[in-house]
Amino acid sequence: MNILLLGSGGREHALAWKLAQSPGCTHLYAAPGNPGIAEEAELVALDVTDHGAVIAFCADKTIGLVVIGPEAPLVDGLSDALRAEGVPVFGPSQAAAQLEGSKGFTKDLCARAGIPTAGYVRTASLDEARAALTRFDPPYVLKADGLAAGKGVVIADTIEAAEIALADMFGGGFGAAGAEVVIEEFMHGEEASFFALTDGTAILPFGSAQDHKRVGDGDVGPNTGGMGAYSPAPVLTAELQARVMAEIIEPTVRTMREDGNPYSGVLFAGLMLTADGPKLIEYNARFGDPECQVLMMRLQSDLAAIMLACAKGELGGVAPQFRPDTALTVVMAANGYPGTPDKGGAIALNDAEAPGTKVFHAGTARNDGALIANGGRVLNVIAMGANVIEAQRLAYAAVDRIDFPSGFCRRDIGWREVAREAAGERQN
Numbered sequence: 427m428n429i430l431l432l433g434s435g436g437r438e439h440a441l442a443w444k445l446a447q448s449p450g451c452t453h454l455y456a457a458p459g460n461p462g463i464a465e466e467a468e469l470v471a472l473d474v475t476d477h478g479a480v481i482a483f484c485a486d487k488t489i490g491l492v493v494i495g496p497e498a499p500l501v502d503g504l505s506d507a508l509r510a511e512g513v514p515v516f517g518p519s520q521a522a523a524q525l526e527g528s529k530g531f532t533k534d535l536c537a538r539a540g541i542p543t544a545g546y547v548r549t550a551s552l553d554e555a556r557a558a559l560t561r562f563d564p565p566y567v568l569k570a571d572g573l574a575a576g577k578g579v580v581i582a583d584t585i586e587a588a589e590i591a592l593a594d595m596f597g598g599g600f601g602a603a604g605a606e607v608v609i610e611e612f613m614h615g616e617e618a619s620f621f622a623l624t625d626g627t628a629i630l631p632f633g634s635a636q637d638h639k640r641v642g643d644g645d646v647g648p649n650t651g652g653m654g655a656y657s658p659a660p661v662l663t664a665e666l667q668a669r670v671m672a673e674i675i676e677p678t679v680r681t682m683r684e685d686g687n688p689y690s691g692v693l694f695a696g697l698m699l700t701a702d703g704p705k706l707i708e709y710n711a712r713f714g715d716p717e718c719q720v721l722m723m724r725l726q727s728d729l730a731a732i733m734l735a736c737a738k739g740e741l742g743g744v745a746p747q748f749r750p751d752t753a754l755t756v757v758m759a760a761n762g763y764p765g766t767p768d769k770g771g772a773i774a775l776n777d778a779e780a781p782g783t784k785v786f787h788a789g790t791a792r793n794d795g796a797l798i799a800n801g802g803r804v805l806n807v808i809a810m811g812a813n814v815i816e817a818q819r820l821a822y823a824a825v826d827r828i829d830f831p832s833g834f835c836r837r838d839i840g841w842r843e844v845a846r847e848a849a850g851e852r853q854n
């Protein structure tokens with residue numbers, strides 16, 4: 427089977443690496459890809475917003491499976507266009523991708539299905555939004571409804587700051603994403619990510635992770651796409667995962683199906699583990715980046731076969747196997763990120779990769795053959811270990827073998843779990 431993978435980040439490098447190992451993968455194409463993906467796949471220049479061009483490419487190359495990495499083509503309806511031509515796609519329809527594309531859609535679905543999440547108000551009016559603030563306690567959680575590249579959430583400590591943020595959202599500061607706003611109750615607890623694959627009916631748990639969204643050590647500074655992650659997340663115990671499946675994932679998949687909107691693909695739940703149990707923060711209609719990288723390091727099963735089963739509605743009976751060890755990834759970013767990153771900085775990977783250690787490319791490019799930085803998040807350096815402490819030590823040892831003078835990374839990825847392991851709270 428020929429496979430086409432869409433995307434260009436570290437997530438897609440991890441998917442390419444794993445897909446290329448699948449016995450059923452004859453030839454892997456990727457668009458647009460990056461220099462790391464180029465080691466696993468043939469890169470092709472395809473404009474993913476031109477659905478006709480993607481369909482024509484699939485016919486020309488007899489593509490048996492299209493894997494869509496990022497959210498934008500999903501929300502743009504690429505999977506619908508491909509399915510209409512009979513091309514199997516891993517990724518939800520445009521209507522189902524609203525679980526990521528519209529925060530209000532997801533909140534309304536949770537309310538109807540009784541899924542635990544923060545109380546909320548959804549409104550398209552600034553006056554109504556300002557009036558609604560009085561119904562919440564600080565800090566105020568304000569979200570632009572639509573896709574905003576991870577930047578659509580403001581947490582304001584005072585009512586004055588909340589009013590300024592609302593004015594900014596309705597004033598176009600978040601583009602079209604801010605035409606509607608969701609105001610939410612602030613939830614206290616620890617965050618964790620849970621992944622499930624579904625074909626609309628069958629549902630498979632697909633691992634847990636924790637990421638680090640803030641740019642600085644100790645979880646300070648601006649939010650980013652994610653500066654590092656590890657999997658599994660021991661804080662999501664087997665008991666909590668069973669609750670997440672029963673109370674959050676299953677009612678979501680059932681309600682989507684009953685609404686005539688079956689969800690097919692990976693469902694990525696951002697969770698808050700509150701004193702009252704796990705609650706949904708948000709859904710993503712794709713794998714997390716960098717969470718995907720750690721999941722793929724742990725996955726032992728044939729990814730192409732699993733994704734094809736998902737695309738064809740044949741997920742029932744599939745049982746993915748993961749290594750029980752921990753995978754931990756450190757993101758190396760270009761100076762300036764998450765603002766304007768320095769581009770063009772030289773990178774030497776040297777002998778960073780060793781058994782159990784892997785480097786996935788995100789924002790890299792080749793300049794006359796030499797590897798350079800070409801984006802905000804540039805590299806994912808991943809190590810496997812018996813626990814988080816060991817995986818963290820091996821990941822940073824690999825980071826320290828890399829020369830990337832115009833880049834930086836956090837030095838504390840995994841700190842919560844490292845502290846718990848050091849305190850002897852975890853048996854490994």
Ligand code: AMP
Nearest residue numbers: 544567579610611612613614696707708
């Ligand atoms: P989201 O894009 O919805 O995942 O929100 C980004 C981040 O904002 C989350 O990872 C949380 O850290 C925080 N956040 C979002 N909603 C809430 C909430 N209701 N209570 C507390 N923190 C939240």
Ligand code: GLY
Nearest residue numbers: 651652714715716
């Ligand atoms: N790392 C968080 C995300 O992919 O949304």
